[in-house]
Amino acid sequence: MPRQRPELRGRRRERDALDRLLRDIRAGQSRVLVLRGEAGAGKTALLDYLTGNARSGRVAWAAGVEPETEIAYSALQQLIAPLLGHLGELPEPQREALSTAFGLSAGAPPEALMVGLAVLGLLAEAAANEPLVCVVDDVQWLDRMSEVILTFVARRLDAESVALVFAARSPGDEQLLGGLPELRVEGLAEADARALLDQVLPGPVDDRVRDRIVAETRGNPLALLELPRGLTPAELAFGFGGQSPGPLAGRVEEGFLRRVARLPISTRTLLLAAAxxxxGDVPLLWRAAQRLGVAPDAAAAAEAEGLVELGARVRFRHPLVRSAVWRSASPEELRAVHAALAEVTDPEADPDRRAWHRAHATVGTDDEVAAELESSAERALARGGRSAAASFLERAAELTADPKGRAARALAAARARFAAGAPAAASALLAAASLGPLDPLQQAGVERLGAQVAFAVDPGRAAGSSLLAAARRLEGLDVAAARETYLEALGAALAGGGDPRPAALAARRVPGLPLLDALVAWTLDGYDVAAPLLREALESPGPLWLAVPAALEVWDEAARDSLTSGVVESARSTGALGALPAALTFRAGALLDAGRFADAASLIDELDALGLATGLPVDPSAALALAALRGREEAALDLIDAAIRDASGRDASGRDVSGQDASGRDASGRDASGRDASGLGASGRHGGRRVGVALLAKAVLCNGLGRYPAAIGASRAAVERGDLGVTGAALLEMVEAAAHGGDPEAAAWARERLASRAAAAGTDWALGARALADALASSAGQSAGGTDDSGPIDAQYLLAIRLFGGGRLGLPLARAWLLYGEWLRRAGRRGDARDQLRAAHEAFSAMGAEGLAERAGRELAATGEAVRKKVLGDRDELTPQESQIARHAVAGRTNAEIGAVLFLSPRTVEWHLRKVFTKLGISSRRELAAALRDQ
Known part of the structure; x- marks a missing residue:
């Protein structure tokens, strides 16, 4: 019979926390908790306490198992399998993703985000009628995909009546589940530790000896129970009888090793098979034992010793028992056990585990087993398990006899590791692949992947050179791949601040990729030649991170709108985790120019939520632009300065590359000697495009606040960098800042350059910007003592307003109203000025562009009109998340669609909508739009 588990002693603090968690989920809230402590601290016992007290709910359980760390979704399937009866209640894309991930049906490889949304929805549906408690033990041994999905779900649970509780070992695994609520599980209090120790001591011992044992174990329950076991009173007289003072977990494992070593050989073999x-499949274990010649009664000694329980499933006393059993086995014994398990594993129902066992039973090379592993890798990729596929391929390469085949499989494993987000592991596999005989195309593939790995690890200027070398090698082997690699190399230089000319010169030899050809012309031939090519390339664009800046470069608002809206919808519907962050960033920028600040803010919040849920880095560009346009000076400058520091740091002289002084608040663009204060020089682009974007945001902020010298400095620094998609907007900001800041020469300089670019671009947005720049520069010249003829200036302002008004350019239109109104007021035409300034003030107020609204309000008041400040109503009572959900509901999205957009379960969306209705005093969605408008 198995030993009974000892009573849970003490732990009042931990039990109270778990009791509160249960009360919360019974009240309709979701809770997440990570129990973190050293091996043997009692985490599993606390999980048992939790599940034992979840009497009014349902329990799902899973545990990481070390041999399963390379089997995709293995732990997640343990947890979710009992809940799959609710699979049909999920939206079709989520249902298909989860079915494919678990191998229940064939389909396109699912993205992790879609699988995560499916698991979130499944938990919510399972908890619809009764609370659900999910426990996940031994997090340190979760497979990578299960870790990613469960971390995502943990960060998005809200109002589903679900508890998700993890047990994670420390020290050493603190990075797992980072940022989630934690409960540290320490050793027992001294009195409880003494009482527990007394249960296992073989006889009376000196109080001082007992105190020493308690102190040495730091109250660790497992150590208190296991370390004294088998020691005589004489051995205990000196604490633990001269044992090694190594790490406590290691000493406990040594104790288990001694106990395992005393067992009969047949029992040890059975334990090894179980490990x-x-x-924990008991019938399969007995079939393997039969193959190994082990009789059923062999289990009795291990159960009597309290090392394992054989019930419905195999359960070890502690994970350290499993590792001790492994350590006690010889390589030959391990191979024999793997071979027996492979023989009794169904090749149809579980081919991947069978192949994995066969691989570990093999000595030397075995092409048949390697082929099985390769097939397992293909199945893993089809389920979205890139990390698992890489492990299968890596072992397949080791078992492949032919050097050429071994190198090819190592290269495939490297590609899978890179796709799984493990560039360091990919680099090691590339080194192994390079040792084998590779044909020229494979060698080029090694170089390209190596360059992509280098760019992923360090996207700075140095990465572009290795991409360029790989592209050159591919030219004579695979022209299509060469073009793609040249685009990557050129894009890396443009994004990372390197010199793009070498890549552009080389890429010119293999024309045929429209965006690449256009960027080559942009780099080598100048704007006039490149502009029509860029516009043409946008009809069949390439990667979004290059296509959107290209659209901005030629002021093509329609192309940007089409690109960004399409990619966002596609990424959401497919769960394309890799594409979504860039899509949200660029779409938010398009919405800001349209004047739709609330919608842009919603996407930025969504982007932040995605970063928290997945750990993906978040591009700050959209958040910078929104902060600058809102005009909250200190907060915006803090964001801008942080973005510049993160992107580029400081130059060799110690100056900040933003062109700001030490305070970062009032740089004028030139230092005392007249030199460029950006620290960049004409060709310097340190830090890449994100620095240019941040400088542009600073110019927008300072123009909105009337800080014109600082706006001149920031915009000039952005112009001199020449970043793709930034220069044109920075020139317009510079014209405005210089015209208002009393620098007509700078205004004329910027106007001239902007006019040339606008003529080449030819879009309404570009021509409107040119008309606005002409009006501003002319008015600056007029103020400086030039002609008093205001007719042309009037016409240029009106032309800009007409051109901006024809598209989705609400923000440029409102700024044109403001600038025209300011000029009219200064010209003494107060009545005409009121019309323009009133329109600008109302537009900026509605958008939430607070700094620009205040500037328009001041000008409007100067015309003699009373300005009413916007009064915020009850909408302030809505939380940001409630406001997002309300806006999506007004747009006609269902709860499931809103949940997919905001990474929430549909039931959480429903709960938040009920709160929104209560706050707004309405009872249905039909009333929602009017209620929001009334506020």
Whole structure:
């Protein structure tokens, strides 16, 4: 019979926390908790306490198992399998993603985000009628995909009546589940530790000896129970009888090793099979034992010793028992057990585990087993398990006899590791692949992947050179791949601040990719030649991170709108985790120019939520632009300065590359000697495009606040960098800042350059910007003592307003109204000025462009009109998340669609909508739009 588990002693603090968690989920809230402590601290016992007290709810359980760390979704399937009866209640894309991930049906490889949304929805549906408690033990041994999905779900649970509780070992695994609520599980209090120790001491011992044992174990329950076991009173007289003072977990494992070593050989063999078999399948274990010649009664000694329980599933006393059993086995014994498990594993129902066991039973090379592993890798990729596929391929390469085949599989494993987000592991596999005989195309593939790995690790200027070398090698082997690699190399230089000319010169030899050809012309031939090519390339664009800046470069608002809206919808519907951050960033920028600040803010919040949920880095560009346009000076400058520091740091002289002084608040663009204060020089582009974007944001902020010298400095620094998609907008900001800041020469300089670019671009947005720049520069010249003829200036302002008004350019239109109104007021035409300034003030107020609204309000008041400040109503009572959900509901999205957009379960969306209705005093969605408008 198995030993009974000892009573849970003490732990009042921990039990109270778990009791509160249960009360919360019974009240309709979701809770997440990570129990973190050293091996043997009692985490599993606390999980048992939790599940034992979840009497009014449902319990799902899973545990990481070390042999399963390379099997995709293995832990997640343990947890979710009992809940799959609710699969049909999920939206079709989520249902298909989860079915494919679990191998229940064939389909396109699912993205992790879509699988995560499916698991979130499944938990919510399972908890619809009764609370659900999910426990996940031994997090340190979760497979990578299960870790990613469960971390995502943990960060998005809200109002589903679900508890998700993890047990994670420390020290050493603190990075797992980072940022989630934690409960540290320490050693027992001294009195409880003494009482527990007394249960296992073989006889009376000196109080001082007992105190020493308690102190040495730091109250660790497992150590208190296990370390004294088997020691005589004489051995205990000196604490633990001269044992090594190594790490406590290691000493406990040594104790288990001694106990395992005393067992009969047949029992040790059975324990080893149980340790290697990962899912605790008792019938399969007995079939393997029969193959190994082990009789059923062999289990009795291990159960009597309290090392294992054989019930419905195999359960070890502690994970350290499993590792001790492994350590006690010889390589030959391990191979024999793997071979037996492979023989009894169904090749149809579980081919991947069978192949994995066969691989570990093999000595030397075996092409048949390697082929099985390769097939397992293909199945893993089809389920979205890139990390698992890489492990299968890596082992397949080791078992491949032919050097050429071994190198090819190592290269495939490297590609899978890179796709799984493990560039360091990919680099090591590339080194192994390079040792084998590779044909020229494979060698070029190694170089290209190596360059992509280098760019992923360090996207700075140095990465572009290795991409360029790989592209050159591919030219004579695979022209299409060469073009794509040249685009990557050129894009890396443009994004990272390197010199793009070498890549552009080389890429000119292999024309045929429209965006690449256009960027080559932009780099080498100048704007006039490149502009029509860029516009043409946008009809069949390439990667979004290059296509959107290209659209901005030629002021093509329609192309940007089409690109960004299409990619966002596609990424959401497919769960394309890699594409979504850039899509949200660029779409938010398009919405800002349209004057739709609330919608842009919603996407920025969504982007932040995605970063928190997945750990992906978040591009700050959209948040910078929104902060600058809102005009909250200190907060915006803090964001801008942080973005510049993160992107580029400081130059060799110690100056900040933003062109700001030490305070970062009032640089004029030139230092005392007249030199460029950006620290960049004409050709310097340190830090890449993000620095240019941040400088542009600073210019917008300072123009909105009337800080014109600082706006001149920031915009000039941005112009001199020449970043793709930034220069044109920076020139217009510079014209405005110089015209208002009393620098007509700078205004004329910027106007001239902007006019040339606008003529080449030819879009309404470009021509409107040119008309506005002409009006501003002319008015600056007029103020400086030039002609008093205001007719042309009037016409240029009106032309800009007409051109901006024809598209989705609400923000440029409102700024044109403001600038025209300011000029009219200074010209003494107060009545005409009121019309323009009133329109600008109302537009900026509605957008939430607070700094620009205040500037328009001041000008409007100077015409003699009373300005009413915007009064915020009850909408302030809505939280940001409630406001987002309300806006999506007004747009006609269902709860499931809103949940997919905001990474929430549909039931959480429903709960938040009920709160919104209560706050707004309405009872249905039909009333929602009017209620929001009334506020």
């Amino acid at each position: 290697v078999e990962p899912v």
